[in-house]
Amino acid sequence: MKFLDQEIAPLGMGCWPIGGPMFSGDQPLGYANADDAESIRTIHAALAAGITLFDTAAAYGVGHAERLLAHALKDRPEALIVTKIGFTIDEDKKQLSFDDTKPETVQPAIDSCLSRLGRDRIDLLLLHQNGLSLNQAEAVFDEMEKAVDAGKIRSFGWSTDFSERASGVAERAHFIAVEHAMNVLIDAPRMQDVARRHQLTALIRSPLAMGLLTGKYGVGTTMPNDDIRATSNLVVKYFEDAQVNPSFLAQLDAVREWLMIDGRSLVQGAIGWLWAKGSMNIPIPGARTVDQIEGSAEALGFGALPDHAMAAIDRLIERDPSELNADTER
Secondary structure, three states, X not given: OEEOOEEOOOOEEEOOHHXXXXXEOOEEOOOOOOOHHHHHHHHHHHHHOOOOEEEOOOOOOOOHHHHHXXXXXXXXXXXXXXXXXXXXXXXXXXXXXXXXXXXXXXXXXHHHHHHHHOOOOEOEEEEOOOOOOHHHXXXXXXXXXXXXXXXXXXXXXXXXXXXXXXXXXXXXXXXXXXXXXXXXXEOOHHHHHHHHHXXXXXXXXXXXXXXXXXXXXXXXXXXXXOOHHHOOOOOOOOEEOOXXXXXXXXXXXXXXXXXXXXXXXXXXXXXXXXXHHOOOXXXXXXXXXXXXXXXXXXXXXXXXXXXXXXXXXXXXXXXXXXXXXXXXOO
């Protein structure tokens, strides 16, 4: 597919898992078991598999994920980087706070991202505040427009699950993408409609439901205490009390055979479901190991799920009516 005038595979690598520890107060907001050496190998494995889009944020590891990308992609100018601003970070203390959305903070935040990434220009910059009001977001995007004019960023967008707010800014000249949550368990038809109507790229976060759709976690699995999935900070409760939410697990079991159609793994089927939903979709599964990113990349060989599998999944998944009729902050 074409993205920023460049042909790329319709799949990215999400870099939240490689960021390592990060906290809000004493609450962990990162994934456990990140290893920098393995993270570098994972980024290189993504490139070897044809993945050239990397999705990160200043918040991921409070700057650490951006620094890892700078190291791994130093001599790979063809790699495209998506990063996000909107949170205050303290790299030394590994602390994250949620108040960095004033217009005067935008240019310094961009400069800090550029410094950590070791780049002269950011390919796509996203506003990282999901539920910001439209008026507040407009002021941030005004500053991003200035950064485009200054050559610091190529384009911008919003990481949000509120379709009306995304639609309200979608006609800006350099607004090209929306990043939103979506997977076979949690659909997002209203936001998908916004992306189609405004010809936006849809970067799909949580395509594997925070790992639940990998099939690795079942009844009795307990997440580590320093993993965000063991906390109460999840907007969508894929995990509760550090264990898989049984209602989501039952949904997965109901459609397992259809996701694994024609020899796909669960991961490859979950990614294929997103491609079947729309040609504008770029799933960005998180990865922190070579095996994880290589397994995701093999989905490229299978492509979108066939129509009959999609129809069967639609019959078997019980959708929450509120999910289909109203935006929620997830």
